[in-house]
Amino acid sequence: VVPGTNLVCHTDIIEGVIEEGKRNNLKVKVFDCQLDTDKEYDIIEKLISNNIKQVILSPFLTDSFDKAYISLVKKVQDAKINFVLIDLYLPGLSTPVVMSDHFELGYMVTEHLIMQGHRKICFSCTAGYGVAGDSHLRGYKTALTDYGIKFNPDISVELSLDFCAEPTQKAIIKILKDNPDAFTAIATPQFSMTYGIVNALKELNLNIPSDIALVGAEVYQNPDLEYVTHVVRKNKEIGKRALSVLLENGNDKRKRHVLIKPELVVRSSCGVNRN
Numbered sequence: 001v002v003p004g005t006n007l008v009c010h011t012d013i014i015e016g017v018i019e020e021g022k023r024n025n026l027k028v029k030v031f032d033c034q035l036d037t038d039k040e041y042d043i044i045e046k047l048i049s050n051n052i053k054q055v056i057l058s059p060f061l062t063d064s065f066d067k068a069y070i071s072l073v074k075k076v077q078d079a080k081i082n083f084v085l086i087d088l089y090l091p092g093l094s095t096p097v098v099m100s101d102h103f104e105l106g107y108m109v110t111e112h113l114i115m116q117g118h119r120k121i122c123f124s125c126t127a128g129y130g131v132a133g134d135s136h137l138r139g140y141k142t143a144l145t146d147y148g149i150k151f152n153p154d155i156s157v158e159l160s161l162d163f164c165a166e167p168t169q170k171a172i173i174k175i176l177k178d179n180p181d182a183f184t185a186i187a188t189p190q191f192s193m194t195y196g197i198v199n200a201l202k203e204l205n206l207n208i209p210s211d212i213a214l215v216g217a218e219v220y221q222n223p224d225l226e227y228v229t230h231v232v233r234k235n236k237e238i239g240k241r242a243l244s245v246l247l248e249n250g251n252d253k254r255k256r257h258v259l260i261k262p263e264l265v266v267r268s269s270c271g272v273n274r275n
Helices: 008-023 037-049 061-065 067-078 102-115 131-146 165-178 191-203 235-252
Strands: 054-057 082-086 097-100 121-125 156-158 185-187 213-217 229-232 257-260 263-265
Touching: 008 235, 037 061, 037 067, 054 067, 054 235, 061 067, 061 131, 067 082, 082 235, 097 102, 097 235, 102 121, 102 131, 102 185, 102 213, 102 229, 102 263, 121 131, 121 165, 121 191, 131 156, 156 165, 165 191, 191 213, 235 257
Parallel strands: 054 082, 082 097, 097 257, 121 156, 121 185, 185 213, 213 229
Antiparallel strands: 229 263
């Protein structure tokens, strides 16, 4: 069950699940929520009522703090359905999950800029709106601490992921208009926020990386963003591991929490800070 099959990240996950399914002589049926949480709830309720035996759930990122969704997954658990969550764990529930290492995502984008000599690094994430964003922010703060840099809340942007490109753009513009020297670099583990940051710097006539350096999220072969250094989540591997964990849980009832480390793809958006 995925939020939307039109999203590249989900098509990669599905491809991984199907490949692993073929290897195990299994057929995979995909349920597309079409980016509609009501449809998501309806699909899961129907799977429960139809006595489905095994299911992989890929929650919306906003589901992690949604009490109704957590109750629904608890209902899946209580129905003795063998299931695995993809890329998101739920607070308070002991569930098997295969996910990107979100802490590492936040740490990685920050550390790369620190290694380039930057000390004033703005960070944009979804902390406060989901467990992934909270982990991203912890990674950012830990990287700062590890390199002896004090966290500055004035250059930490926390927004909901829903349609966040424009709000991110406005937030970055406000910070730099209030203080043009607020930061020399900016990092984010979210694609939409990456796009919003690029637009903000363009609007302010600031060049990347000579004025502001940037590390962003997976740019999905977007030609306008190919120059952006970015982190890549291994979504196909996540799909493969999710099915293997599902089968392992079905055999021995173990609970698994598998973290997949992302990769950093270095492009030209991270100039060395010469200040």
